[in-house]
Amino acid sequence: MLYDQLFVSMERARWDLSRDIDFDAIEPARLTPRWIDTVREVCAFQLASLRASEMFLGGFRTDVDFCSFVSVWFYEEMEHHLVLRKYLEHLGEALEETELPRLRVSPDEAPAIDALTLRFFGEQRLAQRYAALAATVPERVLGRIFTILAAGEGRHAAAYATYLRRAVERHPAALPGVLRLGLWTMRGADEPAADTGRAPAPLREDRHYIRRMQGLYRLLAPDATIVVEEELPALRPAAAGAL
Numbered sequence: 582m583l584y585d586q587l588f589v590s591m592e593r594a595r596w597d598l599s600r601d602i603d604f605d606a607i608e609p610a611r612l613t614p615r616w617i618d619t620v621r622e623v624c625a626f627q628l629a630s631l632r633a634s635e636m637f638l639g640g641f642r643t644d645v646d647f648c649s650f651v652s653v654w655f656y657e658e659m660e661h662h663l664v665l666r667k668y669l670e671h672l673g674e675a676l677e678e679t680e681l682p683r684l685r686v687s688p689d690e691a692p693a694i695d696a697l698t699l700r701f702f703g704e705q706r707l708a709q710r711y712a713a714l715a716a717t718v719p720e721r722v723l724g725r726i727f728t729i730l731a732a733g734e735g736r737h738a739a740a741y742a743t744y745l746r747r748a749v750e751r752h753p754a755a756l757p758g759v760l761r762l763g764l765w766t767m768r769g770a771d772e773p774a775a776d777t778g779r780a781p782a783p784l785r786e787d788r789h790y791i792r793r794m795q796g797l798y799r800l801l802a803p804d805a806t807i808v809v810e811e812e813l814p815a816l817r818p819a820a821a822g823a824l
């Protein structure tokens with residue numbers, strides 16, 4: 582089972598909330614109210630793993646391997662939530678337990694493989710966001726926390742990639758749907774228009790997206806031949822829509 586190796590590798594990379602974060606060294610004067618709002622927002626956002634775990638355990642109920650992995654992922658996401666909640670407590674900005682249900686972000690229900698795909702991209706986006714926050718935050722302890730969180734989300738993305746690849750190996754017919762969802766995610770749409778009936782979101786200019794799509798294709802179907810290697814066509818919505 583993939584879980585067996587992932588458990589060990591994630592255990593080796595684990596950090597210690599009590600030992601690795603020096604909460605007494607926090608310098609509150611370095612933080613603006615906007616930074617404190619950001620910490621509150623990220624702390625609340627981590628609660629999205631509550632609903633996501635529920636969906637995964639239901640949607641993948643026959644996949645004991647993946648459900649076992651969800652236990653580790655859920656633990657680590659809640660540790661992210663806890664470290665930020667403790668940070669806020671040290672600032673005198675504690676989140677009350679009674680506030681938490683209202684702050685819970687609950688992702689919409691999605692078919693199992695779509696949920697896996699969105700999670701894979703979501704973890705990458707979070708890793709990038711936390712790394713950017715770590716690079717710009719003026720307070721050293723918070724910088725360390727965001728650095729740890731970014732590394733954790735990066736590991737999660739890698740773990741989800743292994744399950745996504747296995748899902749495509751088992752169900753090759755799912756590959757076009759996974760790639761389509763990946764394309765929409767990379768190009769800035771919140772949701773695929775086909776699922777919402779709404780007009781597509783404006784395309785974000787990203788001249789690297791074709792290479793990123795090739796990378797995703799290689800990841801999911803490593804034995805397939807990539808036809809376009811060097812001469813990349815210009816970004817054309819019609820061509821992208823036909824993917």
Ligand SMILES: [Fe+2]
Nearest residue numbers: 704733734737
């Ligand atoms: Fe994560």
